Amino acid sequence: MSLRVRDHALTSDDLVLRDPRGKWSLRSSSRTARVCAALVVLLLGLVVAALMLGEFTVTPAQIIETFRGNAPDQRTEFFILGRRLPRALVAITVGACLAVAGAVFQMLTRNPLASPDILGISGGASVGAVMVMLVWGGSTAQASLGALIGAVAMAALIVALTARTGLHGVQLILTGVALSAIAGAVVDYVLSQVFVASATTAQTWLVGSLQGRSWADLVPAVAVLAVAAPILLWKAADARTMTLGDSAAIGLGVNAARTRWILLFVATLLVAVAVATAGPISFVALVAPHLARRLCRAESFLAAGLTGAALLLVSDLVALYAFAFPVPVGVVTITLGGGFFLWLLWREGRRRA
Template identity: 70%
Template sequence: MTALLPDDLVLTRRRWSVRASRRALLCAVAMGLLLMALCVTALMVGEYVVTPEALVRTLLGDPPARLDGFFVLGRRLPRALVAIVVGICLAVAGAVFQTLTHNPLASPDVIGISSGASVGAVTVFLVWGGSIDQAALGAIVGAVVMAGVIMLLTARSGLHGVQLVLTGVALSAIAMAVVDYVLTQVFVASATTAQTWLVGSLQGRGWSDLLPAAATLVVLVPIIATTAPAVRMMPLGDQLATALGVRLTRARWVLLSCATLLVAIAVATAGPVSFVALVAPHIARLLCGRTSLIVAGLTGAVLLLASDLLALYAFPAPIPVGAVTITLGGGFFLWLLFREGARRD
């Protein structure tokens, strides 16, 4: 059993207990409030402005005008909720990969899982002539296959160290080379549609896109939470953790499977949105001083929803949200590398 820290709170009730950090709880509340503010903003702003009174009445089922109901309930609310769910999926998956491998660079878009999903989607959409919905299924299959290949190639060294990242980078490069080749062999219109999806976009996302992603998140996050005791034991080393009765092999397989499925459904819903899975866990650790899946998930939701607002309204014409996350995430990651280098010096 790991020692309690001065910041810890322990809630007990008969046969179960929950340990939480005061700082993490405060961060979660702050992130939740920020997310609510961004969501309200997303519902109100745009070419058609919705007043606060009209927004409240529309959400209560009594829109003062038909356009209020159309824009709030038909277009803006499902898009905002999709951004929130996809952001949570990516951030939680990134936190799981980084914790599982003890490597701060081990995010789905770095180690190749997102690229595998891209290959699956492009193959279904451009090679086999499937629809966008069928391409989403191809993305899920591609992500799962890529995760399996990574597991096979790192079976000897394990899911840690530089070898995992280098293997993922190599596989990602191969996967994107396949995608680029396919794009050069199809009609320009189809290639343009595929390229927009490959950047990551929430354009046209609605209630039908939200339900599968939300259902997957609701099912997988509690499964990940049940492995929390094993995760806390991992830093002690395999031998000591096993001696304490922790089934590390089983925990790793459960975490890897759940994280892969979260990435797969996120990519299937919004395309391979970059850097959210990599950056959100780092921001959460900076805020909390430790790894917190709740804070990481809320941070991912805030990042993606804020990026979508910027993509819609900060430029002369709307751009894919992935272009914004690449810019913001890349800038943050460069700052993080500079900060770590200055600290070592």
């Protein structure tokens, strides 16, 4: 049942989805719903573009026939189902994981500059994955576990170092920058101690790349995102309340400590699986929540996830076809995200001035 609320919501644009028995209700904004619908349409268009573009061109009719099980030939079926579709879906899933994690960190810390790569979470995941792959010779699945352990360890270290001041303020950002530098130094040391071929492969992965991603790479990211989605839906209202501050949240009946730990663990898990799948792709987690917030004029994990998915898929298409030779997608996100980061710092400086 859908009910438009005019007297008790923050704005007349709010919608409430309510159980007929009154056991649960979910508030949303019609603007957010329209933005999410538009982002879904954009993603579908980008997926079609990803399937069509390349040296071996594919027509929309061939795509439809292939999905119906009547591929014109084996070559077309291979490029659509075996190569381009899994890469596009991996880009969507990894982008969504990073963006949602970034939105969670920004809400928890009440800091617009907070993101997993700036706070060092991605760096910790990189250290864990690189140690497993290059030092212990582990597989990709084992590297995913290493990334999870590294990300959780780095998050625990950040919480310990900011225990007195809390997860907000300039100290948090400076702590994250320092830990990111230390993690980068550890990764560089490991790379200098292995064979050149292994170091080159790992270095490409560390920039962030979707090259060669298959259906097997998609499964862990989709599984983690499927587990995280209902938890985030459950805690979304509490997270928005916590942006008012812990005192206000507690006064409104939110268990701030428990909510913070749950959201921090979920966000760390999302970062870990994203890094393990495609490497530490930078700035998606920083940029996407800001874009979603500007589009919706409100906080929304769903809008942030869809924005991150579209952003990474666009970046991957640019990385594949905008240059003379394909480049890792991380190069594109670093270029775009770096400019956005500088603009964000400039805007924050003007606001404080």
